[in-house]
Amino acid sequence: MPAFAQPSLRAVRPDPGRAHALLSGRGARATRARIDVLAVLLATGDALSHHDVERCLPRGHGIDRVTLYRVLDWLTAQGLAHKVAGDDRVWRYSAAGHAAGAHAHFQCRDCGRVVCLDGARVPAIPLPAGFRRNEVEVTVKGTCAACRA
Numbered sequence: 001m002p003a004f005a006q007p008s009l010r011a012v013r014p015d016p017g018r019a020h021a022l023l024s025g026r027g028a029r030a031t032r033a034r035i036d037v038l039a040v041l042l043a044t045g046d047a048l049s050h051h052d053v054e055r056c057l058p059r060g061h062g063i064d065r066v067t068l069y070r071v072l073d074w075l076t077a078q079g080l081a082h083k084v085a086g087d088d089r090v091w092r093y094s095a096a097g098h099a100a101g102a103h104a105h106f107q108c109r110d111c112g113r114v115v116c117l118d119g120a121r122v123p124a125i126p127l128p129a130g131f132r133r134n135e136v137e138v139t140v141k142g143t144c145a146a147c148r149a
């Protein structure tokens with residue numbers, strides 16, 4: 001997929017101040033990498049792949065791929081982000097919507113963009129006796145507004 005196949009990513013304007021405040025508010029160590037990565041996630045309602053995040057980081061950020069993976073997993077473990085696997089089995093991370101709990105996602109069939117649908121709670125689906133759920137994923141597939149324009 002070419003860089004910025006998702007039209008929505010061109011408009012991402014990270015706000016490091018907000019990210020720093022969120023990290024400090026939790027008593028977490030606000031490293032430059034954590035601030036920069038969280039700022040990218042906060043700047044969009046989309047769920048972003050590693051590659052997407054890389055593209056949106058500020059110039060000269062100095063965050064290598066291993067650090068980026070670590071920071072994204074750390075943010076997820078801290079509850080500052082959640083991850084969702086799209087149709088393409090690529091993990092994407094989002095700082096939106098997760099506060100509301102389990103929610104549905106939308107994936108665009110044209111550009112691959114995954115959006116958190118904050119207002120769409122995942123219903124409690126009853127399971128047969130003895131079954132145990134690990135996770136529930138509800139994804140609406142279609143065409144996003146940018147691709148339809």
Ligand SMILES: [Zn+2]
Pocket residue numbers: 108109110111112113143144145146147148
């Ligand atoms: Zn699209």
Ligand SMILES: [Zn+2]
Pocket residue numbers: 047082084094096097098103104105115116117
């Ligand atoms: Zn989400």
